[in-house]
Amino acid sequence: MKYILFALLTIYSFGMNSCSSARKAGSGLSFAPNVVVAHRGAFKKNQLPENSLASLREAIRLGCTGSEFDVHMTSDDSLVVTHDNHFHGKEVARSTYADLVSNRLSNGEKLPTAREYLLEGMKQTKPGKTMLVFELKPSIVSPERGQISAQKTVELVKELKAGPWVMYISFDYGILKKILELDPTANTAYLNGDKSPLEVKKDGIRGIDYHYGVFQKNKDWIKEAKDNNIHLNVWTVNKAEDLQWYIDQKFDYITTNEPELLFELLNKK
Numbered sequence: 001m002k003y004i005l006f007a008l009l010t011i012y013s014f015g016m017n018s019c020s021s022a023r024k025a026g027s028g029l030s031f032a033p034n035v036v037v038a039h040r041g042a043f044k045k046n047q048l049p050e051n052s053l054a055s056l057r058e059a060i061r062l063g064c065t066g067s068e069f070d071v072h073m074t075s076d077d078s079l080v081v082t083h084d085n086h087f088h089g090k091e092v093a094r095s096t097y098a099d100l101v102s103n104r105l106s107n108g109e110k111l112p113t114a115r116e117y118l119l120e121g122m123k124q125t126k127p128g129k130t131m132l133v134f135e136l137k138p139s140i141v142s143p144e145r146g147q148i149s150a151q152k153t154v155e156l157v158k159e160l161k162a163g164p165w166v167m168y169i170s171f172d173y174g175i176l177k178k179i180l181e182l183d184p185t186a187n188t189a190y191l192n193g194d195k196s197p198l199e200v201k202k203d204g205i206r207g208i209d210y211h212y213g214v215f216q217k218n219k220d221w222i223k224e225a226k227d228n229n230i231h232l233n234v235w236t237v238n239k240a241e242d243l244q245w246y247i248d249q250k251f252d253y254i255t256t257n258e259p260e261l262l263f264e265l266l267n268k269k
Helices: 002-018 053-062 097-101 114-122 143-160 173-182 197-202 212-217 220-227 240-248 259-268
Strands: 036-038 066-073 079-081 131-136 166-170 188-190 207-211 231-235 253-256
Touching: 036 053, 036 259, 053 066, 053 114, 053 259, 066 114, 066 143, 066 253, 079 114, 079 143, 114 131, 114 143, 131 143, 143 173, 166 173, 173 188, 197 207, 197 220, 207 212, 212 220, 212 231, 212 240, 220 231, 240 253, 240 259, 253 259
Parallel strands: 036 066, 036 253, 066 131, 131 166, 166 188, 188 207, 207 231, 231 253
Antiparallel strands: 066 079
């Protein structure tokens, strides 16, 4: 009995530490007590389309603490969920949503809008919730279009009252600063890997979400982030040995195409 109680306390302690940033986000929501962020949803194992509602639902079913998705703005200011600049040969930023939606994802879904994706994620009713990690892509048209996309995004999130579910991430530092200008309480993280934790803290950004190679070259940033309450996320980590390294470093989040593998490693620990 003592051994069972000790094991349960150990698992609980690890889980609380792993999701501490989400609990401190001021959202009033408690996300699933693990570090697993499904990259573009949990798509790989079941061969679902990336960034689809189906891959989001699978991430929620697995109990991931977060599901990351990519958002571009079309020429008619629609926010659509897709990773690449092109969709079925059409340039997203220079096409209307009507132009794009005529083509389907590989599972028959239509190209989801950010509104549809957020609403699907917010449907969750189970106690452990999945955070919606909203990556707003830089504009390939102009920095000004990037600023408009940031404004449209914040307006949408406020309209849907989705703020408690959302972490905003972007490679465009100006987009994150615009989001914070419009909503100083927004949970934000920077992706590009060229700023230290202290630099992003100065601008009110709450996290760094860098490629795993950046952290390998700048290991001192891990301690600096922890010392300054900057949450740590890393992308996109898929090999068992790399996943284990970031588990051991006690990252707040680990973004992966292999959420099932990451859960296996966490369960072993």
